[in-house]
Amino acid sequence: MTLPDLDVLFARAEALRRQGPAGRYAPSPTGDLHAGNLRTALLAWLQARQAGARFILRIEDLDRPRVRPGSTEKLLADLRWLGLDWDEGPEQGGPSGPYLQSERLSLYQAALQRLQDRRRVYPCYCSRRDIAQAASAPHGPTGIIYPGTCRALSPAERAARQARRPERLPAWRLVVEERTIHFDDRVCGPQHQHLGREVGDFVLRRADDIFAYQLAVVLDDALMGITDVVRGDDLLDSTARQIALFEIFEQPAPRFWHVPLMRDATGERMSKRDGSDALDLLKDQGMDAPAVIGYLAESLGWVEPGQRLSAPELLQDLGTDAIANLGPAPERS
Template sequence: MGNLRTALLAWLCARLEQGCFILRIEDLDLPRVRFGATERMLYDLRWLGLDWDEGPDCGGPHAPYTQSERLHHYHTYLKQLEQADLIYPCYCSRAEIVHAASAPQQGAEDGPRYPGTCRNLSTRQRQERARVRQPSLRFRVPEKSVIRFNDLVAGPVEQDVGQVVGDFIVRRSDGIFAYQFAVVVDDALMRINQVVRGVDLLSSAARQLLLFRVLGFPEPTFAHMPLIMDNDTGKRLSKRDGSMGLAPLRAAGQTPQHIIGQLATSCGLIPDGTLLTPSQLLSACHRSLYDIMAKITL
């Protein structure tokens, strides 16, 4: 339900600005992709009445819209970073990073700050470590790495990427491109100018803006929306915890108008108990995008 509310808000933002709503399937971590998950997601969005202008099923000028089909783009821009000496191989395991970090600073969901263990290894040291472990590739964060931006919901944000996160992974040791890197390339090539997503990804924005700048891409604006929280525990709803999706609500007789009304009510856009379609919600929200954002608080 939290993902669906964020999708509704992203759709609403795009429509209020007379922009395009773009749907991208982020399936880079193929071993974790559940069979049929994409199809179920597309079905749920259509059932709710949310439409998109570009996406995996309808195409568009920047196809393909599925990340696992876009690997050639990631290789191209990884090569650009390599030629600028902005990436290097890292042989550290997560456990080793935790052990090496004294008084570690947390980079939100990403664990302790990377201490730079492999940053300046000699060629011989790299060869020796490569015999026992496949490396990941880390982005070499510049010395001056303070990123400031204004989030449309969270307000002014500042993060010193070097101090908070350190050099971060752009390709994992198993060869899978990291989310931080892939979404920057995709957003730039798809000409995304506004990113609307959950606040759990707010800590990622500074790293991504750093990559936008290094790669010479135009920077999008960001709007990080609040998550739906469990009333009893105060924690975010999670698929791992068996949080309710649409299937049981449909089986119980809930209509798309019920669901859209509940999602819009949960972030203060309409009075409680209102039943309406996304298009009716758009008509009811005859205000500017920034008025909508002002009503949503983290």
């Protein structure tokens, strides 16, 4: 397989950034959209439209076993029903396509190959059980940190490890530097994370041959010229890893806006798995698009209960600092 020339594509992305800002919404087609998904989509759309930015819809369908047939088409229809639009996406195309991650595999392979050539990654033969049982495995804020078991293996040792499980492909991990990444989130404020102590060498391609989210999202945002990323604050902990990858590929990191997740009446985060406030359920309750927009805006404290309005009307009434002033979720304060 002939791999694309990343330098040519990075130059094209720089030309796109010179034309102006760009935002995106990047859902996974693993189930129906619920109110929390819709609120994040609305916030991403509002931020982009306030900034006069290109707004891109990208479908993150890399994890094929979890993709539900028909989900992509339905989420596109649901977003349009809500009154959101986008300038580039799977159906209309655009200068930075394709817009389905499943059609961008050669790009991720080219990126991994570049890292392999520069010895920034290494094959890892450890299973999850191996890592969990490793006596030297430290614990960080988000769980067990990979202890670097396979980082310094010799070629002979790697061959021996592969021979033990010939049917299993190795994962590929990034060699993480011992340093702290600092960034200023537009909603959550100043953030920092020490990659070595809090993250460890993380996976870029999994043992099931699926490219990891961290690699795909960085390459996509870089190549699409994305300047602003609005997403749920459950992804705040991933940001330092992604900034490190932007730096390795010598691409500018976007500005990050990590907005609070929408929660149900019990305080639990909404989930596709349990059908929390699925859009179809809201429709069945007699809510039309203006009622749903009002419900989402009310959950942010922006309008009075029961108010009905369209997405463009909300955009017109929105203060310039409204999204930044949402602040972090209480548990992150």
